Amino acid sequence: MAGDDGEAVRNKQVIFRDYVSGFPKETDMEVRESAMKLRLPEGSNGILVKNLYLSCDPYMRNRMKKLDVPSYRDSFQPGSPVTGYGVARVLESGHPNFKKGDLLWGFTGWEEYSLITAPETCFKIAHADVPLSYYTGLLGMPGMTAYAGFFKVCSPKKGETVFISAASGAVGQLVGQFAKLFGCYVVGSAGSKEKVDLLKNKFEFDDAFNYKEEPDLDAALKRCLPEGIDIYFENVGGKMLDAVLLNMKIHGRIAVCGMISQYNLEQPEGVHNLMNMVLKRVRMEGFTVFDYYHLYPEFLEMVLPQIKEGKIVYVEDTAEGLENAPAALVGLFSGRNVGKQVVVVSHE
C-alpha cells in the first residue's frame, strides 16, 4: 500500500468538466492528478478505499445533464470526479459493516482512492473465487438488473418468446442466458456482425440480427419471431420499440430497462404504435434495479452455481487505466464496446 498514515499520495482522477448535450465526447472529462491523505477524517463513519474496477453504464448519460427533476441518481458535479459503480478494497474503515482488507462493490469515484461516505449502500464481496471485475457486471448492478427485470418484471413462462435489444451488452447478454436456462425461445438484436456472432455462438440465443443492416425492423422481427413476442426486454427505445409494438402477442410484457438510442438526442423520437398495447393487452413497465436490491442474496444463490458450472458466461470489454476511462464511457453510446465495459484501475 502506497503512503503511510498522514502521507499524501498521488490520486489520479477522471474529472467531469461540464454538462453535456448531444453525444458525450472524451473531452467532456479530463484525467488529473491530485494529492490525497490516506487517512479517514477524525470521527468519520465512512470508509477509505482503493478502487480496482470501474463500471461504464448507459444510465450515466443521464447524469451528464443538469436534471430538472430529481432522478434516482444525481447529476455529476462539474469539476468533481465522475462517480459510478466499482469494485474496491477497504484501506481504512469507520463503519461497522467493513474492516480493512474487505472487498466491496458499490458507488465510488473514478479515481485511484475514494472516501465513501455512505458505505451502507455498498455490498461486501463474500465470494472472491470468481473474477472480481464480475462485480461491476454479472454479479453487480447489471446482473441484478437482468435478474429483476426478467424474473420479476417480465413474469416469464416456460416456452414463451423473448426479444432483447442491445442484447450483447452488460444486461442483455444475461437476460438472454437467464431466459434460455428458464426455457424460453430467445432472440436478440445488436449493432455488428461480431456481436451477433456472440449472441448466437457464445450466449446460445436461438436467433439474432444486426439492426444496422435491417432496412425494416418490423420485417426482421417477423422473420425471427413469426408468431410474435411474449416478452420484450427494452434497452434501446425509439424505432425498435415501435417495431416491437407491432409484433407483441396478446398479454405480452415489455420491461423497460433503458432507451440508449434516445439519450443523446435533443428531442427523443416519437413512438407511434402504442395503441397496440390496447389491442394486444400489453403491459409495459419501467423499472430500476434500486427497487430490487433486497433480492441480491437470492440472485447470488441462483447465479454463483451457474457460473461455476459454466452455464452462464460473461463477456467483458476491458479498458486498462483511468487514462482510458473517458473513451470507454463515451464508447458505450456508439456501441464501440463488445460486452460489458469495464475500466481497470488496479489489478490488486
Added chain:
Amino acid sequence: MAGDDGEAVRNKQVIFRDYVSGFPKETDMEVRESAMKLRLPEGSNGILVKNLYLSCDPYMRNRMKKLDVPSYRDSFQPGSPVTGYGVARVLESGHPNFKKGDLLWGFTGWEEYSLITAPETCFKIAHADVPLSYYTGLLGMPGMTAYAGFFKVCSPKKGETVFISAASGAVGQLVGQFAKLFGCYVVGSAGSKEKVDLLKNKFEFDDAFNYKEEPDLDAALKRCLPEGIDIYFENVGGKMLDAVLLNMKIHGRIAVCGMISQYNLEQPEGVHNLMNMVLKRVRMEGFTVFDYYHLYPEFLEMVLPQIKEGKIVYVEDTAEGLENAPAALVGLFSGRNVGKQVVVVSHE
C-alpha cells in the same frame, strides 16, 4: 308486437357502406328498410330480438377499417348492418339461456330486429328497476370497463391522485366517481366548458380542465396536480399522454383504455416522453373489458346499491331513432356528445 308468425315486417337498418379512412362521416352509413320474417329459422339455437337501445362506443372506429391483424372484434362488413352493444327484448328463443320476453344486453345489430346467433355472449338483465339504457353504459360494457380498468389494472390506493382524460365520456365519468368513492383525489380533462362543469358539479371531481383551452397541457397538469399523478386513466393518447408522462409520480400506473385522439389519423402521433417510465418506474397497461367479464356479478353487486343510493350518477346523450344513429356515432370523434351516447330504437 308487429307481425304474426311468418309475416314479414319492416326492419329498418343502419348499413355500413365501406371501409373508412380519416374522420368517419354520416354518409359512411345509410339507413335502409328491409323486410324480415319474425320467426327463428328451423333448428336454430339463436334468439330473435327486438332492439331497444344501441350503444355508440369509440372502439367502433377501429371496426370501420379493414384490419390486417385479428383484433378483439372483427371489422364491420360493408353492405351489412353496423353491429355493437345494445339492449333488446327476446321475441323468440332457441337457446336455453333465454325465453320470450327476457331483456338482455350484448352484441346485436343496428336495426329494429336482429337474429343473435351467439346468445351465450349476451347477459340477461335481472334488474330492470333502473333505466334500461344504463345497460349500454353504466351497467354494460363501459361500466365494466371503468370497474376493471380502475380497480384491477390501476391497483389504486386510498389518497392517491387520479387523472382521467375524456373524463365526461361513458367510461371516464364512472372512473372518476369510482375513484372519488374509493378515496382518491380526482382530476379530469374534457373538451368543452359544459363538460368541465359536469365533471366538477355533477360528478364531483376535485378539479377539471378544458384541454382545448390549454396552450400547455404539461402546465395544466402541474396546476391541477402539483404533486404529480399516481394513476392515469388513458382514453385519448397523443399529446395528452406525453404531458402526463412528464407528471407521473414514482411507481405510477397508466391504464390504457383507448386513444380516441389517434383513431382518425393516418399515422398516429409520436409519444416522446416514454423514458419517464424508467425514471419514475411507471407501469402502463393496455386492457380490454373482454378479459374481465367474469367479474360482472361482483361489479353489479357494488354498483347497483350505489345507483339506488344516488352515490353514482350517469349522464347520457340520447339520439332518438335509427335515422339519427349515424350522426350519433360520428359525433363521438368530434366530442359532440355530452356523456354516454345512446341511440333509442324503441322505448318498449
